[in-house]
Structures are given as structure tokens and as C-alpha cells.
Amino acid sequence: MLPFEEEDVGTKIPLKRHSTINPSSIQQNGHKKKKIRASFPVKNPSSTGSEMQKRKSELSKIRTGLPVYQFKRKINQSLQDNDVLLVVAETGSGKSTQIPAYLDESNLFCRNQGKFARSICVTQPRRVAAITVAKRVAEEQGCTIGSAVGYKVRFDDSTQPTTRIIYATDGMLLRESMSDPLLSRYSVVVLDESHERSLQTDILFGVVSRAMVARGYDLKGADEEDEDDGSMDALIKRRMKEKAQQYSLPRLKVVVMSATLDTETFKNFFKGAATIQIPGRVFPVQVVYTQEPQEDYIESALVTAMQIHQEADDGDVLIFLPGQEEIEDLASLLRRHLEAEKTLEEALTSRDIVQMVQGMGTNLDGKVASIVDGVMICVLYAALPPEAQMLAFQPKPAGCVRKIILATNIAETSVTLDGIRYVVDCGKHKTRDYNGKTGMESLTVKDISKAQAAQRTGRAGRLSSGVCFRLYTEDAYDALEELSVPEILRVNLAQVVLMLKGMGVHNPIKFDYLTPPSMDSLKKATQLLYALGALEKSMELTAHGKKMAKLPVDPVYAHLLLQSSKYECTAEMLTAVAMLSAENIMYRPGSNGAMEGGPDSLSTKAALAHRRFVSYEGDLPTLLNVYRAWQREAIYVPKRYSSKAQKKLQRDAQADGQQKLFHGAWCQHNFISARALIRAHDVRHQLSVICGNTVGQRGLGMNVHQSCGEKDMEQFLKCVCAGLFLQSASRISKSKEVHKGSGSLEGFQRGGRFKTKVGNAEVNIHPTSTLFNRNPAPKCVVYTELLVTKKTYIRGVTQVREEWLVDVAPQFFSKV
Structure with missing residues (x-):
């Protein structure tokens, strides 16, 4: 049960009292609803001038109000x-x-x-x-x-x-x-x-x-x-x-x-x-708090959403959660509990709705949106591509009685989600903090500020009066900071310094910052750029640094990409950097109805599907394998082509290879994120244009078709080593593992513990890495990201040889 205390913001609106309810009893307390018949508006691809003027006239009345x-x-x-x-x-x-x-x-x-x-x-x-x-x-x-x-x-x-x-x-x-x-x-x-x-x-x-x-x-x-x-x-x-x-x-x-x-x-x-x-919002919003602190905000959000759906008046629901993982967990729970409420007749009708919307080109695989028991569940977070994000803004089908949108703080500002009357605020957000002294980055869930809480509350008052359910007590709200800590005080500034230098700022320390960052962070950033060869001791950009500044990626990735000409693997490195820029390429589902870990579970099927891509050498070659397989086996037509050109390319692709699958089907079959792969494709295209253009065209004049080939991957791995030499780590020996009192070699066998060569921090290979379960663990690796959660992890891990580090960076490493 979530008893709430009320606080008035503006004019008070009626609030129905909540009955006693808990997650285990939700499926028994469902009420029967009328049979759902879905009807969808026919999409008109182009609006006439008269229609636009009519819409303009309608909106002018709203504007003046x-x-x-x-x-x-x-x-x-x-x-x-x-x-x-x-x-x-x-x-x-x-x-x-x-x-x-x-x-x-x-x-x-x-x-x-x-x-x-x-x-x-x-x-x-x-x-x-x-x-x-x-x-x-x-x-x-x-x-x-x-x-x-x-x-x-x-x-x-x-x-x-x-x-x-x-x-x-x-x-x-x-x-x-x-x-x-x-x-x-x-x-x-x-x-x-x-x-x-x-x-x-x-x-x-x-x-x-x-x-x-x-x-x-x-x-x-x-x-x-x-x-x-x-x-x-x-x-x-x-x-x-x-x-x-x-x-x-x-x-x-x-x-x-x-x-x-x-x-x-x-x-x-x-x-x-x-x-x-x-003055503020047009419509009043009532704020209510929980009477007791909530230990599990996902469970609390689930209970509150079900209470609103069962007992409250019409209106859509917006639920704020910290990140993608929490959003997908709650979406799965909501589907499961709503499914349990349906009669057989309603289940069949809901399936019809899903099929109809899928026929309209909408992705309803449960990750972006789904319709259950007349409720449309949408997700909204930054990693989604634009077309998937837009689904949350579209009107719900006529057969749906309510829309529930699960969002990160991406929905806090500027955007208007029509129909939102109820906001559920968990009071948390996910933030990255960078330690300028150690160079470590941590990803943690923290409390929001009062300013953020106000922004979230306002989402319920855009188009009608509403209610904001805060899943924390009023005392907890009073203890929040007034404003969020500016991002410039808690992130790695290497890209900022490089960008400023590229804009002609000679001394980034004296730049007119709204809030000056710490000297430790600026010093660490300049040291990193100097180590990468982007800055001279005089703080001037080197020729290498000027090239890095032209690439819209992290400086480490820019340095990595620029090394590819030396090792004749530019085509492969373009793909690797693009895949690194798109998060969560591999879709790793949890249990979904079948026994977790069983042969019929989605997690087991996904692991089997991913196995054919896995490289013994680690994550970057694995990402390269995924992209190469997609190019060989899938039909994908970029949206930048006209509809006529798209149809022609599809016909040609099908005629050339009858065994090929269309992009969406290939990704579904191989448990690969279709959205992330398209993003990687777009990033690669953009980087290829910048790298391939001549210097006169503000490009880098590189040969983007230069390739080491699939059989000679040593050149690619040497390039990875040359680009990521500052992010290298050596395995801690068996004797040291046992000496630490573990009592077994389990840690060594399941990926081992490593010590970074810069900073001497003890780290673990992240469970999502392809090297996590390798036995024996590699002796020397490079990585793309160092992350602190409950443990200190390295991600994007690739095996290299120790002697390569001496060859690519003799000024940092010497032969023992």
C-alpha cells in the first residue's frame, strides 16, 4: 500500500483515496473492462496548405491563452x-x-x-x-x-x-x-x-x-x-x-x-x-507524498501506476525512472500484471490491436511500446532513435483507454506529452561523476534536486489539471538540494578542452565559464591530450590535435581512429568506433515467461545467437564481427534515400541474395538491437565523410577504404593497442588472487582481476564483456571505459600483447 499525504500546488483538485493494494494482489484485484475495439486514424503523408492554415487557426486560440x-x-x-x-x-x-x-x-x-x-x-x-x-x-x-x-x-x-x-x-x-x-x-x-x-x-x-x-x-x-x-x-x-x-x-x-x-x-x-x-503553468497540479520512505521505487511505481489505472479518472501517466534498465524492468512488470487482469476475449482483442499497429510500421516488440488490456506502454530514453522516441508523442489508438510512458529525465523539460494527467516521480536519476584526481568515472543513482522535482511535477499541468505522486516523503523532499550540480563540475573535460582549442581558445583555463571547473579536472584533461599527442607543452594544438578536433567523438576514440592509417585498417576502425558510439548493441533479455536460464528462455536463446559473433580476442573484434555479418546477411535501406530509391534497392538486394533477411528480422533473429545498429551505421557514415573529405573540404584526407582484411586481424589489434595504450591493464597473478583470501580461483577463472597500468587501480572485467568468462583470463588488455558501480569495472575490453605497448608508446612503457 502507498498512502499519500497531500500538498496543494495552485488550486486543489479532487483526489480519489487509494485502497489497500500490493504487487502480489494486483492480479486478483483486476476489474473487468468493456471489450476493446481499436480504430486508427488514417495517416496522411502530406498536409495541404488549407489544412495547415486550419491547424494554425486552431492553435492560435491556444497561443493567446x-x-x-x-x-x-x-x-x-x-x-x-x-x-x-x-x-x-x-x-x-x-x-x-x-x-x-x-x-x-x-x-x-x-x-x-x-x-x-x-x-x-x-x-x-x-x-x-x-x-x-x-x-x-x-x-x-x-x-x-x-x-x-x-x-x-x-x-x-x-x-x-x-x-x-x-x-x-x-x-x-x-x-x-x-x-x-x-x-x-x-x-x-x-x-x-x-x-x-x-x-x-x-x-x-x-x-x-x-x-x-x-x-x-x-x-x-x-x-x-x-x-x-x-x-x-x-x-x-x-x-x-x-x-x-x-x-x-x-x-x-x-x-x-x-x-x-x-x-x-x-x-x-x-x-x-x-x-x-x-507566471507558471496554466493548469493546477496537486502534489502528494508517501507517508513512509519507499525501499524499492520500481515496485512503488508499479503499485502506483496500477492504482491510477484501476481507480483514477481518465488521463495518461508519465513515470520518471533513473535509466533504461529500470524502465525496461518496470515495462515488463506492467505488461505482466495487466496481462493477468484480462479475460480471454480481451486478450484476443489486445493482440489484434498490436497486430494492427505493427502493420502501421510501429515497433511493438515490448521494448519500445506494447498494448495490454487497453493500456499502451511506451518507453522514452536518450538511447532510443528519433523514430522510436516519437512513438511516445503520438496519439494513442482509439481502442486504448490509457497511455503509460516510462521515461528518464529526458521528459523533464521542453517536451509536451499530450494527455498526461498523472506524474509518478521516483525522485531518482542516474548521473556520471568523474574524479579528476584518479581519472575514474562512476555511474550512480542519486536523488534529484528540488528544481528537477518541480520540472517533473509540471509535466502533469501542461494541457489539463493533474496530480504528481512523489514516491518519497515530504521530509525527503525538504532535504533535497535546491539545484543540480552543474555537469561541468563532474565530467571528464578532455573533449571540452579539445573543442575549445579547436575554436581558437588558446588557454582553456581562462575561458569565460559560467561556472569554472576544478583545476584538477582541467589539469587531468590537458595531461590526457598531451599524452595522446594532441597538445604541445606550450598548450598549442599539434597537427594531430587539429585532426582530432575535427572528429565529433571522444578524444580517445578520435586518437584511436587516426592511428588506423598507420596500421592500414581504417575501414575496420571506422566500424569499431561507430559501434562503440552506439550503446547496447547486443540485446541481452532477462527471463520472459520461461524459466530463467532454461533452454527456452530468451536469455539462453540470446546467448546462443551471440555466440557466433564472439571473438576470442575481445569486445572490439566482436563488434566488428556483428557489423560485418549484418552487412553480409541483412537488407537495410537508409531513410535518406527517396521511397522510389528504397524500393529499387530492396528489389536489387533480394534479387542478389535470396537468403538475406530484412534489417528488422535479422536483428530480431540474432538478438541485436536494431536501433543501436542503425545509429552505428549513421555514425560510421558521418565519420567516413569527415575522414574521406580532403583537407580543403574540412576533412582529414584519409583512405576510408583501406582494410587489413578479415584474415589479418593482428594489424587491427595493434591499432587498438596504439589507440588505447593509456587504458591498459595487466592480469594479477594467481598467487596474488589467492593471497587476497578469496579461498578459491573463481575470480581468476571468471575473468580474473586486473591492475591498470596508469593509476594502478584494481579492476574487474564487466559481466557484459565477451572476455568475462574466459578461462584462462588474458594477460594484458586494453579497455574503452572504466566504470565504478558496486565494483570497479572495465568495459570494451580487448586482449593485446604486453610487448605491443612498448612498441606503440615507448615513452610510457619500457621493456622489463
């Missing part, structure tokens, strides 16, 4: 009078969709001529927010996406030279600033959801402020200091000013939008910024 509408004139006037405008607006006020539109409609800021200062850029921390908000604004403007309104996210750019409002992820604007530090295309930059304090958002503040100063923004004497400084950075800033004057660029206006009242950090960064506060 938003809290931000009352401030339209004040927003335009304030930004006209000031270079920086700070907008504090709570969730549901309409700031993300309306303010950029107001600025565009005013015709005060965009010159709409030439190629400079013609667009407004709105940044979002996440790609799903950039895409969904852009589509909504395009509807409100009565235009197709990519014309007047568009978005730019990784692998998907819908903009044109004439696009006036561009929604972009922080990372995309940062990449753009590397080639255009003046941000000359934009007249206004809107930094949305700045309270989240993501790493890239924080760096953007510094990048944008540099462009502002170059385009005439007065930092109250700070630039005069730079003029007399005599440093390289001062010289670069003077050159940026000269270039801005040459292009006749107008002053760059900046809007900082935050949902929290703690604005001092932003005010101190942008001196003299104007501030506007906009």
Missing part, C-alpha cells in the same frame, strides 16, 4: 533595449514555443537579407526536445518543417538557408561555432532550459559571450583589459572584432530562459541583463 502571451510586447521591447534578456518562466508558460516566434514576428531582429544575421537559433539540451518543439512551432506558423521553422540535430538537419527559426541541440551549435565563432548566421541566440546546466550549455555561454563581445557587446571594460593583455587569446578576440566589422554584423542578442528562480549565476555572467518573470 498561454501565460507568456501577456508579455509579448514587453519581451520584444526589452530585447530591443538590452543585449541580454533573462526570462524566468515556469513549466507550461509557453516560453520555448512562443518567445522565438514573437521575436521573429516583430521583424526587429532579423534583417532577412544577405547571409548574415538572418536567423534565430534556439538551443535545447536534448534532440527530442529540439525536434518536437520545432514541429509544434511550424504548426503554429502554418508552415512545413524545414521552411520558416526547422531543427538541427545530429544526423538530421531540416533547415534551409532561408529558415528563420532554428531549434538546435547545444552540441550542434557548438560544432557550428568551431567554423564560425562569430555565429554570423544568427541575430538572436536563445539559450533554453539553461537551469539544467548541462556541460554543452555551460560551454555555449562562454562561446556566445565571445561572439557578443566581438559584435559590439560591452562587458564593462573587460575587453579593454584583453587589448592590453598581450596574450594569444586577446589577439584572437581582436581579430574576431575586425572580422565582425568587415561583415558589418549587428550586435548579437541573447535570451536566457530558465525555469528556476535562482538567476544570480546568469546575472553575474551577463552584467546588466534585463529580467522578466512569467
Whole structure:
């Protein structure tokens, strides 16, 4: 039972009292529902102009009812009078969709001529927010996406030279600033959801402020200091000013939008910024707490979701959980308990719904969405591809009575999930913390902040009044931190330093950070880049470092890829790096109805399917085997091809190889994540273009077809060793294992314990590694990731020879 205490937020709405219920009794307490008949709206691939105008007219009534509408004139006037405008607006006020539109409609800021200062850029921390908000604004403007309104996210750019409002992820604007530090295309930059304090958002503040100063923004004497400084950075800033004057660029206006009242950090960064506060959500949300602490938040979320479904009024449910693993566990539990409630007739009907939706091209394999007992269960997390994420935003079929969305904090900001009336907040999120002194990264589940709790609550008040069930006590809420720790204080900064150097920042230590990172983290980052050959002692980028900066991957992976030319395995290394960039390639299901570990269980079938890909040498060769098998045995047509070209390629592929399976069927048969494999394919394509282009085309001029072949894998393994030499470890001998008091050689036999060569940390091979069960364990390995959870693990493990380390990095290793 989860008894809740009530707290009013705004106007109080009626709340039904919950009856006593526990997970074991849920399946007995089900109630019969009416027989479900599904009906689906017919999808219209293209909307006519009249339909768009009709939709625009419908949305205009909603727009005028938003809290931000009352401030339209004040927003335009304030930004006209000031270079920086700070907008504090709570969730549901309409700031993300309306303010950029107001600025565009005013015709005060965009010159709409030439190629400079013609667009407004709105940044979002996440790609799903950039895409969904852009589509909504395009509807409100009565235009197709990519014309007047568009978005730019990784692998998907819908903009044109004439696009006036561009929604972009922080990372995309940062990449753009590397080639255009003046941000000359934009007249206004809107930094949305700045309270989240993501790493890239924080760096953007510094990048944008540099462009502002170059385009005439007065930092109250700070630039005069730079003029007399005599440093390289001062010289670069003077050159940026000269270039801005040459292009006749107008002053760059900046809007900082935050949902929290703690604005001092932003005010101190942008001196003299104007501030506007906009009232919160349109609809009231009631907050309720548990009376007692909950030990198992997954079980508590399950119980609460079932209570809402059985007893509460109509409305969809959004459940916040820390990560993908917890989401998939709860999705499985929900399906099982809802299935137990159904009659045979309802079960058959639900199966019909699933088949109908599958026929519409929707993936309902239980991982992305499923319909059980009239309830549509959707999942939403960052690792999902865009098309899978969009499923959570689509209207539920007419035969469904409720939608339950299980999401990470990806759903906290900017996105509007229609129909959400109930929010279940577990109070947790998953965070990575980097120790600048040891170089270790930990992945832990931690409490959210009060600001995050407020954001989650607001999801229930976007389109109607709602209720937020917090699965923790009011005392626990009071003990939460006010704001989350900025990401820049808890991550590895090597990629940040490399990016800043690539943008022309000579000394990253003196860069204008919104919150300066620790010196330990910056020192560790520069040491890593120096060891990789990216930096000279003078802090200048080497030729190798300039190449690394062009690659949109982690510096270690960039270094690894650049080594491939020397070892003549560029084609293989492109694949390996792309596969590493896509998480969870192998689908490893738990028990699903059959006895876990039995011959009929999914976990056993998956292990058998994966066996044919496994390489004795470790994880990177195994990933290479997966991709090669997919290329040989599957038919995949990228979406960037036209529909006619797709059909032709499919016909040709089927004619050439009758034994081939289509992409989805191949992945299902081999227990490989179809979504992750497509992402790897896209990443590989992007990296191939950058590596294959000439230097004049801002590429690296590499031969991307250079291959060592499948039979000569030693060259590939030597390249892996050369790229990951800083992340190497040696096996601890048998005698030391026994001496530690283990009483047996089990640890040695099941993968052994290792000691890292840099840092001397004792580590274990992660259970998901192909080397985990190898007996005997390899003597020397390199790895891609060091992770601290309950133990210290290494992942992405590949066997190498000890003597290779001496050959590839004699300055670090010497012969014993």
C-alpha cells in the first residue's frame, strides 16, 4: 500500500483515496473492462496548405491563452533595449514555443537579407526536445518543417538557408561555432532550459559571450583589459572584432530562459541583463507524498501506476525512472500484471490491436511500446532513435483507454506529452561523476534536486489539471538540494578542452565559464591530450590535435581512429568506433515467461545467437564481427534515400541474395538491437565523410577504404593497442588472487582481476564483456571505459600483447 499525504500546488483538485493494494494482489484485484475495439486514424503523408492554415487557426486560440502571451510586447521591447534578456518562466508558460516566434514576428531582429544575421537559433539540451518543439512551432506558423521553422540535430538537419527559426541541440551549435565563432548566421541566440546546466550549455555561454563581445557587446571594460593583455587569446578576440566589422554584423542578442528562480549565476555572467518573470503553468497540479520512505521505487511505481489505472479518472501517466534498465524492468512488470487482469476475449482483442499497429510500421516488440488490456506502454530514453522516441508523442489508438510512458529525465523539460494527467516521480536519476584526481568515472543513482522535482511535477499541468505522486516523503523532499550540480563540475573535460582549442581558445583555463571547473579536472584533461599527442607543452594544438578536433567523438576514440592509417585498417576502425558510439548493441533479455536460464528462455536463446559473433580476442573484434555479418546477411535501406530509391534497392538486394533477411528480422533473429545498429551505421557514415573529405573540404584526407582484411586481424589489434595504450591493464597473478583470501580461483577463472597500468587501480572485467568468462583470463588488455558501480569495472575490453605497448608508446612503457 502507498498512502499519500497531500500538498496543494495552485488550486486543489479532487483526489480519489487509494485502497489497500500490493504487487502480489494486483492480479486478483483486476476489474473487468468493456471489450476493446481499436480504430486508427488514417495517416496522411502530406498536409495541404488549407489544412495547415486550419491547424494554425486552431492553435492560435491556444497561443493567446498561454501565460507568456501577456508579455509579448514587453519581451520584444526589452530585447530591443538590452543585449541580454533573462526570462524566468515556469513549466507550461509557453516560453520555448512562443518567445522565438514573437521575436521573429516583430521583424526587429532579423534583417532577412544577405547571409548574415538572418536567423534565430534556439538551443535545447536534448534532440527530442529540439525536434518536437520545432514541429509544434511550424504548426503554429502554418508552415512545413524545414521552411520558416526547422531543427538541427545530429544526423538530421531540416533547415534551409532561408529558415528563420532554428531549434538546435547545444552540441550542434557548438560544432557550428568551431567554423564560425562569430555565429554570423544568427541575430538572436536563445539559450533554453539553461537551469539544467548541462556541460554543452555551460560551454555555449562562454562561446556566445565571445561572439557578443566581438559584435559590439560591452562587458564593462573587460575587453579593454584583453587589448592590453598581450596574450594569444586577446589577439584572437581582436581579430574576431575586425572580422565582425568587415561583415558589418549587428550586435548579437541573447535570451536566457530558465525555469528556476535562482538567476544570480546568469546575472553575474551577463552584467546588466534585463529580467522578466512569467507566471507558471496554466493548469493546477496537486502534489502528494508517501507517508513512509519507499525501499524499492520500481515496485512503488508499479503499485502506483496500477492504482491510477484501476481507480483514477481518465488521463495518461508519465513515470520518471533513473535509466533504461529500470524502465525496461518496470515495462515488463506492467505488461505482466495487466496481462493477468484480462479475460480471454480481451486478450484476443489486445493482440489484434498490436497486430494492427505493427502493420502501421510501429515497433511493438515490448521494448519500445506494447498494448495490454487497453493500456499502451511506451518507453522514452536518450538511447532510443528519433523514430522510436516519437512513438511516445503520438496519439494513442482509439481502442486504448490509457497511455503509460516510462521515461528518464529526458521528459523533464521542453517536451509536451499530450494527455498526461498523472506524474509518478521516483525522485531518482542516474548521473556520471568523474574524479579528476584518479581519472575514474562512476555511474550512480542519486536523488534529484528540488528544481528537477518541480520540472517533473509540471509535466502533469501542461494541457489539463493533474496530480504528481512523489514516491518519497515530504521530509525527503525538504532535504533535497535546491539545484543540480552543474555537469561541468563532474565530467571528464578532455573533449571540452579539445573543442575549445579547436575554436581558437588558446588557454582553456581562462575561458569565460559560467561556472569554472576544478583545476584538477582541467589539469587531468590537458595531461590526457598531451599524452595522446594532441597538445604541445606550450598548450598549442599539434597537427594531430587539429585532426582530432575535427572528429565529433571522444578524444580517445578520435586518437584511436587516426592511428588506423598507420596500421592500414581504417575501414575496420571506422566500424569499431561507430559501434562503440552506439550503446547496447547486443540485446541481452532477462527471463520472459520461461524459466530463467532454461533452454527456452530468451536469455539462453540470446546467448546462443551471440555466440557466433564472439571473438576470442575481445569486445572490439566482436563488434566488428556483428557489423560485418549484418552487412553480409541483412537488407537495410537508409531513410535518406527517396521511397522510389528504397524500393529499387530492396528489389536489387533480394534479387542478389535470396537468403538475406530484412534489417528488422535479422536483428530480431540474432538478438541485436536494431536501433543501436542503425545509429552505428549513421555514425560510421558521418565519420567516413569527415575522414574521406580532403583537407580543403574540412576533412582529414584519409583512405576510408583501406582494410587489413578479415584474415589479418593482428594489424587491427595493434591499432587498438596504439589507440588505447593509456587504458591498459595487466592480469594479477594467481598467487596474488589467492593471497587476497578469496579461498578459491573463481575470480581468476571468471575473468580474473586486473591492475591498470596508469593509476594502478584494481579492476574487474564487466559481466557484459565477451572476455568475462574466459578461462584462462588474458594477460594484458586494453579497455574503452572504466566504470565504478558496486565494483570497479572495465568495459570494451580487448586482449593485446604486453610487448605491443612498448612498441606503440615507448615513452610510457619500457621493456622489463
